[in-house]
Amino acid sequence: MEKWGRVGRYENVAEPFHCDVGHSLFMGHLxxxxLNAADFxxxxxxxxxxxxxxxxKTxxxxxxxxxxxDMPKQYEHFFVETWVESAMRYFTNRNFRIESHDGRSIGYGRSIWALIDTETRQPCNLMDIRDGEIACWVDADKECPIAKPGRVKMSKDVPMVAEIAAKYSDIDVNGHVNSVKYIEHVLDLFPLDFYQDxxxxRFEIAYVAESHAGDTLRFYKEQMSENEYEVRITKAVYDDENNASETECVRSSVKFIEKNK
Amino acid sequence: MEKWGRVGRYENVAEPFHCDVGHSLFMGHLxxxxLNAADFxxxxxxxxxxxxxxxxKTxxxxxxxxxxxDMPKQYEHFFVETWVESAMRYFTNRNFRIESHDGRSIGYGRSIWALIDTETRQPCNLMDIRDGEIACWVDADKECPIAKPGRVKMSKDVPMVAEIAAKYSDIDVNGHVNSVKYIEHVLDLFPLDFYQDxxxxRFEIAYVAESHAGDTLRFYKEQMSENEYEVRITKAVYDDENNASETECVRSSVKFIEKNK
Structure with a gap:
């Protein structure tokens, strides 16, 4: 334990093909x-x-x-710090801080992770892993000045705005639709012009159920206020008589602010 | 010039979310x-x-x-070497070698680049840049044992297999559909099962014309032999009377081999 501190710090660069038309790093790549920082x-x-x-376990x-x-711009180096804020029986809260090349705090992140058994897919007790050693890594004091993930109630009759079949590039090593690709798909619901203004x-996403290659994903988008949107993604599930019902896979909240011109 | 050799060498890692269901790095991310190595x-x-x-100029x-x-597997480090094979008046040939974490040559690449004026979009003479200094960097002797890009004639009546509108995530810093995203879209024309067998x-792509956000891309796929496919991507272009005609944007050749089971 002496070798590593509680906070990990990783240097990254905003690669050219990972930047949008405004020369800013795409949120999906961020x-x-x-997620890489969490893994390291x-x-x-x-x-x-x-x-x-x-x-x-996984x-x-x-x-x-x-x-x-602020977002890192093309070619800019930036740093991601990450630490465990708390570890409960079945969940752990992991936070992030994003620092610009010139030392400014330009953003924060919060994430919630569950530990599951890879065979039963059932939740496992974190404290059973290495005698609960994860608790030694908790840093409850480091600041993360952003609101925790929330849950906003969408209206019932929100129109479907897109439907896509999950394809080869969408699927991760576990055979599920890739967590990062969902971010891309949600942000693709807004036209390019939108990002110019x-x-x-704030981007928030809740992974509710897994989806797989060949699943048809349906996207529902509701405008909650001038610059706030809720997105629900469902997949069609077929019963024994081939009747389709929809299961919610992902919920996302997207908040914009007007750019200074 | 003393500081740098003719061949650049860059270390990379196959990040988890950049790997496919077979735990191999996606070709698009490779x-x-x-392209990053070329830029560096x-x-x-x-x-x-x-x-x-x-x-x-650009x-x-x-x-x-x-x-x-072979492809780098999840978490494996690998190296990309790149060098200029030749520099003509309007084009340069740049090659690549991919080396596995354990020192094997696992692949090669070839690329052709044009220099253009960013205002007129017209080709420029490479030799006008820094008095043709690029010629000093040419390494014509380093081995690149793969065939040069070819040109295969597709049949006339190939069916359209997909149609997608270019979205926010597809667009690069120049406002064009991202070179890397085209690779993803081409490989998404094959079902996931296909990649398991x-x-x-060999993946080959020719960028023929630029496309932009909002353009509708049409994908035509022709099977040339058991494991070889040609793909043509067009965009619809409208004339003054709103009649659509199609312009070719991209040509791609994709070659598979059966996996050893």
Whole structure:
């Protein structure tokens, strides 16, 4: 434990093909950097995916929220800090801080992870792993000044705005639709012009159920206020008589602010 | 010039969310690493995008071909080498070698780039940049044992297999559909099952014309032999009387081999 501090810090760069038309890093790629940081941090400290797989356990990302005041620009280096804020029996809260190349805090993130058994897919007690060693890594004092993930009630009759079949590039190593790809798909519900006027200030996503290659994903979008939107993604599920019903896979909240011109 | 050799060498890692259901790096992400290597190599040697933009010039990728015998697996480190094979008046040939974490050559790449004026969009003479200094960097002797990009004639009446509107995530910093995203879209024309039986051994793409956000891309796929496919992507273009005609944007050849079981 002496080798590693409680907070992990990782340097990244905003690669050209990971930047949008405004020369800013795409939120999906930022999300990927955060999830990588979580993976490096937990692996280095003995509770990462690689170790967990040897005992038939894995982390499942349940929620992720990212709030930014600025985004790294093309070619800029930036840093992602991550730490465990708390560890309960079945869930752990992991936070993030994003620092610009010149040392400014430009954003924060919060995430919630469950530990599950890879065979039964049932939740497992975190405290059973290495005698609850994860508790030694908790840093409850480091600041993360953004609101926790919330739950907003969408209206019942929200129109479907897009329907896509999950394809090869959408599927991750576990055979599920990739957590990062969902971020892309949600943000693709807004036209390009939109991003020229508005800055994506808060992105929140809840992974409710897994979806797989060939599943048809349906996207429902509701405008909650001038710059706030809720998105629900469902997949069609067929019963024995081939009747389709929809199961919710993902809920997302997207908040923009007007750009200074 | 003493500081840098002719060949650039860059270390990468196959990140978890950049790997497919077979735990192998996606070809699109490998393509991104190659294009990054090209950018780093040329920037370090004084003929990169950053410098060229100051003189209203830019590199445009015309062709890319990647041939692999193995793919980096999730979490594996790997190396990309790149060098300039030749520099003509209007084009340069840049090659790549991909080396596995344990020192094996697992693939090669070839690319062709044009230099254009960012205002007129017309080709420029490479030899006018820094008095033709690029010629000093040419390494014509380093081995790149894969066939040059070819041109296969597709049949006339190939069926359209997909149609997608270019969205926010598809668009790069220049406002064009991202070179890497095209690779993803082409490979998404094959079902997931396909990749469980077959290994993608050669991927070739020619960027013929630029497309933009809102353009509707149409994908035509023709099977040329048991494991070889040609793909043509067009965009619909409207004349003054609102009649649509199709313009070819991209041509791609995809070659698989059966996996050893």
């Amino acid at each position: 999300g990927n950097h955060l 941090h937990s692996s280095d400290r003995g509770f990462g995916m690689k170790f967990l797989n040897t005992v038939n 982390w499942v990302l349940s929620r992720l929220v990212i709030e930014m005041t 508005k800055f994506l200030s | 393509g991104n690493h190659l 190599h040329s920037s370090d040697r004084g003929f990169g995008m950053k410098f060229l933009n100051t003189v209203n 590199w445009v990728l015309s062709r890319l071909v990647i041939e692999m015998t 077959k290994f993608l051994s």
